Amino acid sequence: MKKLDKLILSAFIGPFLITFLVVVFILLNVNMLKYFDDIIGKGLDYWTLGQLFFHFAVFTVPTALPLAVLLSSLIAFGNLGEHFELTAIKASGVSLVRALLPIFVFVLGLTVVAFYANNDLVPKAALEAYSLLYDIKQKKPALDLREGAFYNGINDISIKVNKKFPDGITLKDVIVYDHRKNDGNKEVTIADSGRMQTILNERYLKFELFNGYNYTEGASNEREVVGQKRNKNSETLSRSKFNKTQVVFDLSSFQMDRTDKKWFQNNRIMRNLGQLDGDIDSVHREIMNQRLSHYLYRPSYFNFYFRKDTVIMPSDVWAYKHYRDSITALPYRDKIKTREPQPVAQTLPPPAKTEEPKKVEPKKQESKPVVVRKPDNDKPPVKSSASIKTKPSNRFNKLNAAVKRRPVKYKTQPKVIPVVPPRKVPVSDSTIQAKIDSVFKLEPRQEVWQGAANMARQVKSQVENANSSIENYTTELRTFQIQWHKIFASSFACIAMFLIGAPLGAIIKRGGLGVPFLVSILFFIIYYVLTMQGEKLAKQGNVSIATGVWMADFLLLLTGMFFLRQARIDARLFEADFYSVAADKIKRWFTKRKDARKAQPV
Structure with missing residues (x-):
């Protein structure tokens, strides 16, 4: 079996390398013809032209690999079938699926290489190529003096x-x-x-x-x-x-001045999967911000009407509002949780004893001693404190009376005099109705009409701007999502093309570059048209992103499975006898049905 695998691999790898280089050369020429007028006459050196051609050649790898796999598999199995080597393999007991296994493993490796090229090499090559092409376009033509001009x-x-x-x-x-x-x-x-x-x-x-x-x-x-x-x-x-x-x-x-590459790297074809994920998240956040702002600022559009009108937010907008508010408050929550005690509390010394402090009673104001004289006794006078009740003298009474008569200013709140509202005269319903009718019967002035029209135009303009902004962001979001899926889809196209080319080559049984080249070009055109149409429908929003991008691969995969089934049963799809036999079967079926209808009793 190892010798058989080597035979099949050697029959495939040689045509694959040649066809891959040829396809890259053809696609490179097709791409460079679009920029021929911008390059010619600029006096570019060979190093600059070599860089430009190399980067564009790497850029064409995702398209060249599926076409090279399709063409080389057609040539390989067409040669095996033309020289009856495939018939000998089947006669020895090896099935067609087992014969396809070594090349299928090789194509799986090519799929991994194609994914690496789409994700890493192609974005860098596109950035280098288009930034260099922009600088070449900005460069002046070479010095060329012509006679008489x-x-x-x-x-x-x-x-x-x-x-x-x-x-x-x-x-x-x-x-x-x-x-x-x-x-x-x-x-x-x-x-x-x-x-x-x-x-x-x-x-x-x-x-x-x-x-x-x-x-x-x-x-x-x-x-x-x-x-x-x-x-x-x-x-x-x-x-x-x-x-x-x-x-x-x-x-x-x-002289050609090189522009900074950061001005070009935001294009979708110059982004890998990680960068596309970030772009998709950023654009989606902008869309949600626009929608949320529309709902939050909607009450400010109206001065009187609809101010108290409540509009229920969609579930996704409400969830995004809750998420954004939680993200905004997250740093403050962390600060509250990790807040350290104040330094003043740390510097205070601990209390010496745990006993409860004693209550300190306020000191009573001591009065001056009063001398009391007793006329009957010869003893010296005794000093008594203010707690002793004595009869004040007349002089003290006069002083106390003077103090009471003196006006004293106290810092107190001013006296609030309650305001008694005027008595409302009850108004009858007829009076209220007459006032309302008089207001509604008034003819609005020109300023009122103009203000209302200006407000309506302003609201309409704001809503249209919001919708236009959301639509532009949505289109940009779809563009990034299409490129994200396209990195995987263009890599998987190698497997779909192999499942078409290998069984079809076994059915045709013709090698060389004649019939295989025509068949491969036909299927490649079908693949290209389906891919472009699917991306267009996905970008317009008529179908989902996954459906639009993977539609071509899915249809080609079904076609390849059909060809594989026909190759296993040795169907002769490209022979005239096959279609004549099928036409005879259909004719006999119609004849039998017609005779059965005539035989039925009326």
């Missing part, structure tokens, strides 16, 4: 050459107009002959002019210094003759 490629310089010799350096009858002062054709150089060459790594263009004149038109130097106004009489014309002079022009604008 003005060349305006150099900034503010016009050059005319009546004759250019074959060496590309020697010139005859040269005219140079200098417009760098932006004041017209006032500086002209005319020479009988000259030489042209680039210097300093082609950054400057040097003209060596012989036997000519230099004309300069303008005001005199004295008037320019003094600042006098120019008039017709003040204009001057100077002419200087020279035998040899040199003129140098800057060619920095002809």
Whole structure:
């Protein structure tokens, strides 16, 4: 069996390598023909052109691999069937499915390689290719002086050459107009002959002019210094003759400047699966923000009507609002959970004893001692405290009365005088109805109509802008989702193409590049049309993303399973006898049915 596997693999790998290179070359030429006008005449070096072609060749790998698998499998099994090697394999007891197994394992490996290329190599190659192509488009055409025509490629310089010799350096009858002062054709150089060459790594263009004149038109130097106004009489014309002079022009604008690649990497074809997941999540979040904002700011659209009207949010919008609010509050929750105690509480010393503190009673205000005299006794007077009840003197009574009469200002709240509302006169229903009717019968003014119309237009504009923004984000979301599925679908296309090519080659039993090439081109066109149509329908939202992208692979897989079944039973799909026998069977079936209808009793 190992020898048989080696025989089948050797019959497949050789045609696969050749067809893969041929298909890549054809697709590369097809892609580069679209940009032929932008590349030609720019004076690009071989290194730049090689980079451009290489990156575009890598970019065509996802399309070239399925077509190469289809064509090589047709050639391989067509050759085996044409030389009766496939018949000998079947006669030895090996089934067709077992004969397809080694190539199927090889195609599975190719599918893994195709996925790696689609996910890693193709995005990088597309970024390099299209950024380089953009810089090439922005580059000025190469310096090309033509006989008898003005060349305006150099900034503010016009050059005319009546004759250019074959060496590309020697010139005859040269005219140079200098417009760098932006004041017209006032500086002209005319020479009988000259030489042209680039210097300093082609950054400057040097003209060596012989036997000519230099004309300069303008005001005199004295008037320019003094600042006098120019008039017709003040204009001057100077002419200087020279035998040899040199003129140098800057060619920095002809150099190709590379643009930063970050301005191109947001395109869908330049993103891998991880980046596409991030883009899909970002665009989906923008869509939900737009929808949520529409529901939150809807009450502000109306000043009076519908302000208290409640609109139930869709379940997905409500879930996103809850999720966004929880994400917004998450950092604050973490701070509350991990908050440390205040430093003031840490510096306070612990209490010495655990006993409860004693209650301190407020001190009573001590009064001055009062001297009490007893006339009957000769003993000295006794000092008594304020707690002793004594009869105040007349002087104290007078002082106390004066203090009571003095007005005392206390800091108290002002006295609130309750406001008694006026008595409402009951209004009858007829009066209320008359007032309402009078309001409704009033004719609105022009300002009211204009304000209402402006408000309606504003609300309409806001709703249309919100819908347009959501629609644009939805289209962008579908674009990223299509590219995400396309990375897998284009890799799986290798298996679908193999299941079509190998059984079909076993049925046709013709090798070479004739019939297999035509059949492979036919199925590739079908695959390409179905892929483009499915992506278009998915982008428009008519079908789901998975259905639109995987539709071509699914239909080709069913076709391949049908061909595999026909190859196992040795069906002759491409022979005239097969279709004539089928036509006879259909004719006999119709004849029997017609005779049965006639035989039925009326």
